[in-house]
Amino acid sequence: MTVLDLQIDPTVRGWSPELPTVYQELADRAGQLAASLAGEDHLWDAEGRFPWPEVAVLGSHGVLGLTHPEEAGGAGLPRLAAVVVLEALAQHSFTLAEATQIAANGPAYVLSTIAAPRLRDRWVPRVLAGETLISIAITEVDAGSSLAEIATNATSDPVGWSVSGTKCFVTGGSLAGAHLVMARMGESPGVRGLGYVLVDAGAPGCDVRQVHRKIGGNATPEAVIDFAVAGIDDEAIVIHPDSGGFALAMQSYNAMRIGIAGMCCGVARRALDLAEAHLAQRVQGGRPLARRQGLQWRIAELELELESARLLTYRAASRVDEHGFPDGLDTARAKLAASRVAVAAADAAIQMLGWRGIVSAEDHPAERILREVRGWTIAGGTSESLLNMLGRAALSGHGSGR
Numbered sequence: 001m002t003v004l005d006l007q008i009d010p011t012v013r014g015w016s017p018e019l020p021t022v023y024q025e026l027a028d029r030a031g032q033l034a035a036s037l038a039g040e041d042h043l044w045d046a047e048g049r050f051p052w053p054e055v056a057v058l059g060s061h062g063v064l065g066l067t068h069p070e071e072a073g074g075a076g077l078p079r080l081a082a083v084v085v086l087e088a089l090a091q092h093s094f095t096l097a098e099a100t101q102i103a104a105n106g107p108a109y110v111l112s113t114i115a116a117p118r119l120r121d122r123w124v125p126r127v128l129a130g131e132t133l134i135s136i137a138i139t140e141v142d143a144g145s146s147l148a149e150i151a152t153n154a155t156s157d158p159v160g161w162s163v164s165g166t167k168c169f170v171t172g173g174s175l176a177g178a179h180l181v182m183a184r185m186g187e188s189p190g191v192r193g194l195g196y197v198l199v200d201a202g203a204p205g206c207d208v209r210q211v212h213r214k215i216g217g218n219a220t221p222e223a224v225i226d227f228a229v230a231g232i233d234d235e236a237i238v239i240h241p242d243s244g245g246f247a248l249a250m251q252s253y254n255a256m257r258i259g260i261a262g263m264c265c266g267v268a269r270r271a272l273d274l275a276e277a278h279l280a281q282r283v284q285g286g287r288p289l290a291r292r293q294g295l296q297w298r299i300a301e302l303e304l305e306l307e308s309a310r311l312l313t314y315r316a317a318s319r320v321d322e323h324g325f326p327d328g329l330d331t332a333r334a335k336l337a338a339s340r341v342a343v344a345a346a347d348a349a350i351q352m353l354g355w356r357g358i359v360s361a362e363d364h365p366a367e368r369i370l371r372e373v374r375g376w377t378i379a380g381g382t383s384e385s386l387l388n389m390l391g392r393a394a395l396s397g398h399g400s401g402r
């Protein structure tokens, strides 16, 4: 039997939105581990304390290296595995999720897949053990969303490469053992002249000038870092404009961006769980709040947004290139949808909890959830820059999402 003149085998299944059973098991175990480690989670934020011992436990269970290739000491699992693990971790501890995100999807993963083996072997095993982390240093005060205006320079001279410039709002910048710095190399103007250089945080001339305290997520604070570093080896040039250049740098960034989407799905789930449990047990005017239609509709809208964001996130994480980097447009859609629903669900949970939603974190977690997730519509590409990207693609005929 043919349909539209096509002979199609009815047993061929295309899109499967179900996670493999083993990934559900992986997510459950990650959630249980995070729950067992996160007893002091609110203190990590309040005291600005990065939980190195707990992060080392994640490392000992293979969580930090789950996506890294086996030759780099990782488990070699696909990007989707990292996404479901991050989603599970973020339901218990934003800090543990972020530490895993930085190791599994961040600069260390770029070193594992693209860098010279000697550079990889120097840094990646320590990151996967939870002994250090590598930050990503892109943003400058004058060059935020507009990367074409990045002014930090990497120049080659007889004693090696020199890096000069100042980066700001570098997550974990004061904790990191090394920074993956986006810098201008060579003569090409705009983004075409940009690449990545790895700078040892202990090198003379690499100085943390300021550490910001921010709205939430203070266990991994952001730093302003001055670079006036000389004598850097050739192999520290991880991406040069002449070898993949800006396009490869941005492609690698999609691994981080999809991790943010996964974390945001987990945060949204946690906020909705808190809200739904409260609505079920809180009786006002003789009935549980869960029986009020206005509240039911708000919950239904948010559940719909979350499920849509998860599907976009899983799809984006499942469609990767040979390095394990997801597609840019897929990732933009996922991160936009997931960060929006995370902020919306965290805010709605506070509203539905009444006064309980705004008491401080040691009495109720709701206010901290909103504080921790608020930055994620800005970090990793602002919502507006993702909309610009998606709008441009749609208007040039490449935005269908198929």
Ligand SMILES: Cc1cc2nc3c(=O)[nH]c(=O)nc-3n(C[C@H](O)[C@H](O)[C@H](O)COP(=O)(O)OP(=O)(O)OC[C@H]3O[C@@H](n4cnc5c(N)ncnc54)[C@H](O)[C@@H]3O)c2cc1C
Residues within 6 Å of the ligand: 135, 136, 137, 138, 139, 141, 143, 144, 145, 146, 168, 169, 170, 171, 172, 222, 375, 376, 378, 379, 380, 381, 382, 383, 384, 385, 388
């Ligand atoms: C929690 C968090 C963690 C971060 N971690 C890191 C890190 O580890 N490393 C790092 O390098 N950076 C990091 N950043 C910085 C982040 O990448 C920048 O904040 C982001 O690129 C935006 O730059 P900006 O803040 O200077 O905003 P600006 O570029 O000044 O933009 C301000 C506002 O204007 C909007 N806007 C700008 N241009 C346009 C346009 N063309 N069209 C429409 N709207 C526009 C933006 O979307 C934004 O809402 C982090 C930020 C946050 C919030």
